[in-house]
Amino acid sequence: DVKVTQSSRYLVKRTGEKVFLECVQDMDHENMFWYRQDPGLGLRLIYFSYDVKMKEKGDIPEGYSVSREKKERFSLILESASTNQTSMYLCASSSPPRAVDLRIGELFFGEGSRLTVL
Amino acid sequence: QKEVEQNSGPLSVPEGAIASLNCTYSDRGSQSFFWYRQYSGKSPELIMSIYSNGDKEDGRFTAQLNKASQYVSLLIRDSQPSDSATYLCAVNNRANFGNEKLTFGTGTRLTIIP
Numbered sequence: 001d002v003k004v005t006q007s008s009r010y011l012v013k014r015t016g017e018k019v020f021l022e023c024v025q026d027m028d029h030e031n032m033f034w035y036r037q038d039p040g041l042g043l044r045l046i047y048f049s050y051d052v053k054m055k056e057k058g059d060i061p062e063g064y065s066v067s068r069e070k071k072e073r074f075s076l077i078l079e080s081a082s083t084n085q086t087s088m089y090l091c092a093s094s095s096p097p098r099a100v101d102l103r104i105g106e107l108f109f110g111e112g113s114r115l116t117v118l
Numbered sequence: 119q120k121e122v123e124q125n126s127g128p129l130s131v132p133e134g135a136i137a138s139l140n141c142t143y144s145d146r147g148s149q150s151f152f153w154y155r156q157y158s159g160k161s162p163e164l165i166m167s168i169y170s171n172g173d174k175e176d177g178r179f180t181a182q183l184n185k186a187s188q189y190v191s192l193l194i195r196d197s198q199p200s201d202s203a204t205y206l207c208a209v210n211n212r213a214n215f216g217n218e219k220l221t222f223g224t225g226t227r228l229t230i231i232p
Contacts, residue, residue, distance in 0.1 A: 035222075040126070042224035043162070043206065058219070090161055107154075107220065109161035 003027070004110035006091050012116045019078040021113050023091030031094045032074035033107070034058075034066065036087040043090065049074055081117045089113045121145060122209050124223035133232050137194040141207030141223055144188070150210040151183055151190045152220065157203045166192060197230045204228070 007022035025032065033048040035058075045058030047066040055066050063085060067075045074093075078085055091110040123142045131137040139153075150169055154162035168174045168181040168190065180193040190209075194201055207223040 040224060043208075043222040045219065048219065106164045106167075107162075109163070112161050 004091055004093050004108050006089075006110040006113045008113050009111060010114050010116075012118065013081050014118050015080075015082060017081050017117075019081050019115065019117075021076040021078075021089055021091075021115070023074045023076070023093075023110055024072050025074075025091075025093040025108070026072065027093065027095075027108070028071065029093040029095050029108075030071070032068065033092040033094075034064075034074065034076045035090045035092065036060070037090055037112075038087050046076065046089075078115075081115075083117050085115065086117045087115060089115060121221045122207055122223040124205075124207050124226045126224055127227040128229050129226055130229045130231055131197050133197055133199060133230055135197055137197045137201065137228055137230070139192040139194075139205050139207075139226050139228065141190045141192075141209075142188055143190070143207075143209045143221075145209070146185075146188065148185075148188075148209045151181070152208040152210075153179075153181060153192045154206040154208060154222075155203045156206060156225065162206055194228075199230045199232055202228060202230045 004025045013019050034046040035043045037043050044060050046064050049055045049068045052071050065077045090112050092107045094107050121144050153166040155165045156162040166181040168183045174181045178195045182191045204225040204227045206225045208220040
């Protein structure tokens, strides 16, 4: 079974603190993603990465950065946490589309990290 | 206009009946369509994917796609209490084809009434 592990299920931080959210996958997937999920807004893509040391901005990258030094690990960084970053953060991974028909691979999600910024 | 729209619900369906979940999308270039199920407090899991117009069946689940109408639906037959969850529609468009930069709807909360 694919396993995507997020380091912390629940975090409480103060405004201005630096926050690291870690994600590790064990299926040798090339692609990794960070989403946040908020009521009424659904899942929104923050950053994604298709390879080690590669990163691309998603739809809401402001206030976030990422790091992918190893294939299995994708970290989300909040340089200076703010209250509007209180949310559920979901990491996901997938393999590239199949060469035969370019169908999209399944996204596998971690259990989520619920961050509260006071 | 949101790129992927779903009724937020809640949608209540009696046990054993058919649950019908709907999703519309704005990008005519969309190529791939997915339904994810998310139980309360859990992360989403893929239950159906569909790429061509028409119906695709998998057990009690049927996904339906109509690209001309920009509409995708999920039917759940013989609904069970264990189907109570939020269902997320996700779409990948032509510009992103070849990667999994999905756009998600906000989800429809489904409750199956015993």
